[in-house]
Amino acid sequence: MTTAPDTPVLEIDGLGLRLPDDRAARPILDGVSLTVRAGETVGLVGESGSGKSVACRSVLGLLPRGARTTGRVLVGGEDVLTMGRARLAALRAREVAMVFQDPRASVNPLRRVGDFLTEGLRASGTPAAEATARAEELLDAVGIRDPRGALRRHPHQFSGGMLQRVVIAAALAAEPALLVADEPTTALDVTTQAEVVSILARLRAERGTGMLFVTHDLELASAVCDRVYVMYAGRIVEARSTGDLFDRPRHPYTAGLLACTPRIEAGAPAPRPVPGRPVSLAEAPPGCSFAARCAHAVARCTEEKPEPARHGDGFAACHRADEGIAL
Numbered sequence: 001m002t003t004a005p006d007t008p009v010l011e012i013d014g015l016g017l018r019l020p021d022d023r024a025a026r027p028i029l030d031g032v033s034l035t036v037r038a039g040e041t042v043g044l045v046g047e048s049g050s051g052k053s054v055a056c057r058s059v060l061g062l063l064p065r066g067a068r069t070t071g072r073v074l075v076g077g078e079d080v081l082t083m084g085r086a087r088l089a090a091l092r093a094r095e096v097a098m099v100f101q102d103p104r105a106s107v108n109p110l111r112r113v114g115d116f117l118t119e120g121l122r123a124s125g126t127p128a129a130e131a132t133a134r135a136e137e138l139l140d141a142v143g144i145r146d147p148r149g150a151l152r153r154h155p156h157q158f159s160g161g162m163l164q165r166v167v168i169a170a171a172l173a174a175e176p177a178l179l180v181a182d183e184p185t186t187a188l189d190v191t192t193q194a195e196v197v198s199i200l201a202r203l204r205a206e207r208g209t210g211m212l213f214v215t216h217d218l219e220l221a222s223a224v225c226d227r228v229y230v231m232y233a234g235r236i237v238e239a240r241s242t243g244d245l246f247d248r249p250r251h252p253y254t255a256g257l258l259a260c261t262p263r264i265e266a267g268a269p270a271p272r273p274v275p276g277r278p279v280s281l282a283e284a285p286p287g288c289s290f291a292a293r294c295a296h297a298v299a300r301c302t303e304e305k306p307e308p309a310r311h312g313d314g315f316a317a318c319h320r321a322d323e324g325i326a327l
């Protein structure tokens, strides 16, 4: 499927999510809004437990058991949260594909890679020979040598990096308008990581696929993404184009994440960890969730929730963003 450039392929609009708990429903996401346009790579970054995976899995309608949601998750203008089973299955088969951290969790170890790659195409009526030819083409596109031989092999005969390429090839088989990649390179060694990233970038450029790229690695986000959303305790606290965000962070949490990212250039400051530990949305104070860890917090920060306000080419949700405290 090709979508005209700049058309939103994903619009998450005010997504809230609660899970059942012993006493009351536990809030996980609050007012999450983000957009991915055709041909754009959008990063979702934040520490472990901030809600990145829950948010991105919601795009395929993959919600934790018992989840109650508010807001909308629009793919191609249609709300995933109100889709029936059959429509969701069609969405996952054709419009949105997802690549997870561990490629071995995405494949059946007992089946040949060829079956894995062709099953979607066969199910949509593509004749066997054509599906096989297409699978070979896809493996070639992700840099697998001897695609024909690869189709006959089983997953255990591939290294993690090679198998992640196979999973990416399968994700692209139906030419989805949107690819959701949840920490797709975290389990790979650095060299393989760079190769997989360059494959994703090339495919995005060639095919115009929109990509939501989830990572806790800011260096990687800055290399891969056009725009980045920063998530903390289930909320988006800042979002801007990559260059603007990394040069001029407005939210102290973004600045903290940048300061704790190791840099290799000569004279770069040593990484400093963000003080304190991340809180979940359920533990967060009524005001800003980051207040307890923020060196700039004032009384208002713990009392009043900061709403997103325009900054640079995006927004920041911080009462003191105008003061440039994070710069």
Ligand SMILES: Nc1ncnc2c1ncn2[C@@H]1O[C@H](COP(=O)(O)OP(=O)(O)OP(=O)(O)O)[C@@H](O)[C@H]1O
Pocket: 019, 028, 046, 047, 048, 049, 050, 051, 052, 053, 054, 055, 064, 065, 216, 280
């Ligand atoms: N299936 C589930 N059942 C109950 N709680 C869940 C479930 N999935 C996620 N959570 C909770 O939701 C919150 C957000 O988790 P999530 O996995 O989205 O964070 P994350 O930012 O992706 O972290 P990581 O980088 O470690 O994957 C956490 O508090 C987690 O415990």
